[in-house]
Amino acid sequence: MANSFGHLFRITTWGESHGAGIGVVIDGCPPRLPLTEADIQPELDRRRPGQSKIVSPRQEADRAQILSGTFEGKTLGTPISIWVRNEDARPEAYTEMATKFRPSHADYTYQAKFGIRSWPGGGRSSARETIGRVAAGAVAKKVLRERYGIEVLAYVRQVQRIAAEIDPETVTTQQIESNIVRCPDPVAAAKMIRLIEKMRKAGNTVGGIVQAVARGVPPGWGEPVFDRLEADLAKAMLSLPASKGFDIGSGFGGIFLTGIEHNDVFRARKGKVYTTTNRSGGIQGGISNGATIYFRVAFKPVATVMREQETVDIHFKNTTLKARGRHDPCVLPRAVPMVEAMTALVLVDHALRQKATCK
Amino acid sequence: MANSFGHLFRITTWGESHGAGIGVVIDGCPPRLPLTEADIQPELDRRRPGQSKIVSPRQEADRAQILSGTFEGKTLGTPISIWVRNEDARPEAYTEMATKFRPSHADYTYQAKFGIRSWPGGGRSSARETIGRVAAGAVAKKVLRERYGIEVLAYVRQVQRIAAEIDPETVTTQQIESNIVRCPDPVAAAKMIRLIEKMRKAGNTVGGIVQAVARGVPPGWGEPVFDRLEADLAKAMLSLPASKGFDIGSGFGGIFLTGIEHNDVFRARKGKVYTTTNRSGGIQGGISNGATIYFRVAFKPVATVMREQETVDIHFKNTTLKARGRHDPCVLPRAVPMVEAMTALVLVDHALRQKATCK
């Protein structure tokens, strides 16, 4: 039981891959924010399958419907319930999953935990669950943008060994959205797309790194000692399906520097403090320092491969399984809006927490 | 306000570097567990400064005193309050910190957040805060060991560029504790110690990687979709001072494999399911699968260096600062018990959550 996230801006998601739909309830959204489905749909469109040749071909319109919490186009301060109907449900494509555990999926562990599972399409463990997050994230992004002037964005930085170098201070959404892999470096993007297509044809998959950026966060957000801003971001990212790692600022690479090399020097200009470098990633001691926040999330290659694999069945007998679900050769382009959503949800929650106690 | 951690086995820590002490209240510890200070002190001794030539020389006995929650040597199920008195408080060593922000420390961000800070020794942002975590972690480790047969341990895997390869399935506490750097590979350990000593002499610092291992966790622990086991571990680790990254199983390295290469094949033997590889790191879909859990935590080089650095003062004027606090050339040996403690706290919390709803 852990389908809620956030303390003050709190979301609760629900829904299985092949049930009546997927949804989210947002509790704690500030009142009087202009909000309609038009604010949410574009983010769902970035997340949905079938949007390009390099992602899952599942056909879903993923239409968001706001069921509560707004009145005459504005938020009421009451819970905002958003529902997205499931349409392309083909449980028959998954019948073998009723009796066999897919390797590196959650079939076995859900069965072990709950003693029951919704096997079509992975049930609750399907990435379809992230619809609720992305819908709520669209609201969070709007709060951050309109009330705090904060911009949150993410992009594909690396696919397998193809890495792009992008400046987090200047990258734009337009650049990110300029190609189907959502990598703002067009040369790297072209290579990534070719690699993913190759994987798709081979029935194979590939992983990589999404980088997220938040610009304009004021100094003071983050709640030590446990709800440090980077701790909540790490949790948010590792709660996404297929994510395997998180690092912030200098991250894992920072260990090659000595302390003297690594420290971010403070300077002051016109009554404002800044750092001349940003190895801290915009957070020091768990609290934002006003610099751009940036971090990376590692996503493993998707576990569904179009090849017969050894596995076990629900009677714990050895067997083999050949996937018949939709083949998503690379989750990264669709992970971009998920990462943005979770980042925005963490930030808006901390905005409210900071306002509550310290202002 | 976020000094509590955990849902059912919940700790609340308190204390500043130079106040009356540091403490923790554990709420939700199962009753009837044998517990005295002797269960806690050894872990505090592993964490305390002054234990070897390569860590901070601050002189602190760090004696734990249990103030409540036990009766005749057993836990009552009521809150366990543990207090460790501060002894080696030398605020005079820090007077310059009253007016200047140390680079890459939390001085500036605490000031920005709270409009006030306890400047001696970093106040609440001091690593001394982790005493409460380590004390509580000792209790959590005991619950895991005695009630579930689970072993939690951590070790230094890398210091700057010196990396050790250690098998998480077989490494022992004895090996870890066999040298002062807590790296169970003696050859790498000797190199690490030399490097750290060199740094100490140069007034410089160095970071690296701690790896953690949990063996014996049964299948079924972890609470999707947000409190996935790896998500809670990631948060726990990123809540530690100086940590900059977390990855689990194949982690950041896993992105170089394709899905076919990366998947962990299930096999069954004698009515039990296992995987022939463990790139998942013991967790699939956010839930433990019975395999060994292992992950890595990156720690940046300690920010306190014995050299004059540029910075700003509390009036936002440019200035310089030369640290006078104790020089801790490498936090890693002392981070080992902190990582173990946080790992154990996450696991015991999930043990109780699993028991509550799914058993």
Add this chain to the structure above:
Amino acid sequence: MANSFGHLFRITTWGESHGAGIGVVIDGCPPRLPLTEADIQPELDRRRPGQSKIVSPRQEADRAQILSGTFEGKTLGTPISIWVRNEDARPEAYTEMATKFRPSHADYTYQAKFGIRSWPGGGRSSARETIGRVAAGAVAKKVLRERYGIEVLAYVRQVQRIAAEIDPETVTTQQIESNIVRCPDPVAAAKMIRLIEKMRKAGNTVGGIVQAVARGVPPGWGEPVFDRLEADLAKAMLSLPASKGFDIGSGFGGIFLTGIEHNDVFRARKGKVYTTTNRSGGIQGGISNGATIYFRVAFKPVATVMREQETVDIHFKNTTLKARGRHDPCVLPRAVPMVEAMTALVLVDHALRQKATCK
């Protein structure tokens, strides 16, 4: 932002009186419980308006639809989302409410808090909100009944000055449901119905007391010091619309006894402990003692009266208002399933909490 209730069996409700509907998400329901809409609908039917001549005539079928969390008729352990569509929405009946605050309603306070409100039908403050609670309560009652053998019921004990004396040890649901006022004493019930009809004709309203009973709760449930069982029950009851008071066991009447008279003597029989009296109301020190739990809830007369009343408008000018909404002369018969639902929600939450830590 406080539309969630419970710690381990946690519900989140949403919906306004005149939006797309009302719903609830249940997070933490144990898996493998048989559950369909047929388990929920009967409770909603007891709650809905239009069920008899003495309650609100609003015409609503209040059909429950389970959108997630079950599979092949059993709970999955994942969030159970339940939706009830609004049908009889007549915002035009409420247009005057757009500009005037109804006396003793929440119109003014919602405006003061949120700076906006959904004025048709009271929006979120409408008693219609309790649909989500009653639907979730139906699930909680089923868990209690099937897994713990616990029976939860409530009945109207008093309407204005007409009081019934009912034995909490023996009263049955059948007796309660044998008349439209839900008072198991037929003589008192007849008088109550006459009084309520008189009020209805006069455009007036009347309040009273609902008593709740939980039989079969084992010793040991309740979490001192703050989440005492009676404290959580009190909160649950005072969170219901129109409730003004709560007392348990001897309650407010117990203050007329001395300690010697008031104490419940323990006796043992066949290895079981019981009390010869039950002034404690089944709870001692915040923990159930195995005796029947019983308590009372006071409900004020409904604020909507069919008479012109003095009030103020949204520009803070004095004015008058004559209600045009549906007239509900007495909330008590419909409060019965609400009280049962909240009681069951508290109990099942404590069942899980007790299992988590103390078993």
Add this chain to the structure above:
Amino acid sequence: MANSFGHLFRITTWGESHGAGIGVVIDGCPPRLPLTEADIQPELDRRRPGQSKIVSPRQEADRAQILSGTFEGKTLGTPISIWVRNEDARPEAYTEMATKFRPSHADYTYQAKFGIRSWPGGGRSSARETIGRVAAGAVAKKVLRERYGIEVLAYVRQVQRIAAEIDPETVTTQQIESNIVRCPDPVAAAKMIRLIEKMRKAGNTVGGIVQAVARGVPPGWGEPVFDRLEADLAKAMLSLPASKGFDIGSGFGGIFLTGIEHNDVFRARKGKVYTTTNRSGGIQGGISNGATIYFRVAFKPVATVMREQETVDIHFKNTTLKARGRHDPCVLPRAVPMVEAMTALVLVDHALRQKATCK
């Protein structure tokens, strides 16, 4: 495990009657509030035993010591840890309690829940536990007074059948503290004192009603639908030892009025809205309306009576028990600061919540 209270201004209490002491950690107190032990001690002095001839004679100085969270006399925004040492511990007075359950105490239920208990003095179930609440409440009262101009006070309104009528709009702390029973009506107070003394001589006890008042709360505090202001107050009050009931505004008495009689009419004057009556008790729809908040709490007669009583022992055999602990003939005078503390804790928590989301 439920020794924390509050969402944003959150307290965690710990300690048994006869351990090393009693304490509280306050997490979420706003920074920069002047705070020393001198702010806390007066409230503890009002709560402590031995302060007059009509309360428990246990000899405790109950000296508060602030261990963390302040610096140079001001709060830091970090956890405030407060410790009160136990001094008058006479476990030998309670040896019979090791083997017998006191009637209407929590001995049996703690044993049933935890399978272990600290029997001297009732352990965690002792009213001594409320020290932590009163200490934290002193801080909450100061925040309310200094930052919001809110006054919280409570007084004894009724002892058994001796009732006082006091105007909640005008009663002062000075009046309340003018006699040892803390009833601001001197005539009733004299009768109450005589009755309590009579009870004390007879080894008997007596209960009654404490009324609480909060003046100056602005409109808009309270978080529907579950954390209504009155719901949180009800929980707070029912979490106090020996409390059996709560009602607010017209409360249980309000059921004798019809809706037309009961409604509070709104009027406006100089751009402010007020009600001409206050049957709502200052809260409508769960949200404060700017009127004075007032409510009542019923306390049962203390269970410890100086007379042999029938009971059972820990082997579930029938036996008798004669109390040897200190005789507290009436908890009411000492309950007054407890009620004030819990009221203040609820209010300050809601102040912060309102600020977080709606401002």
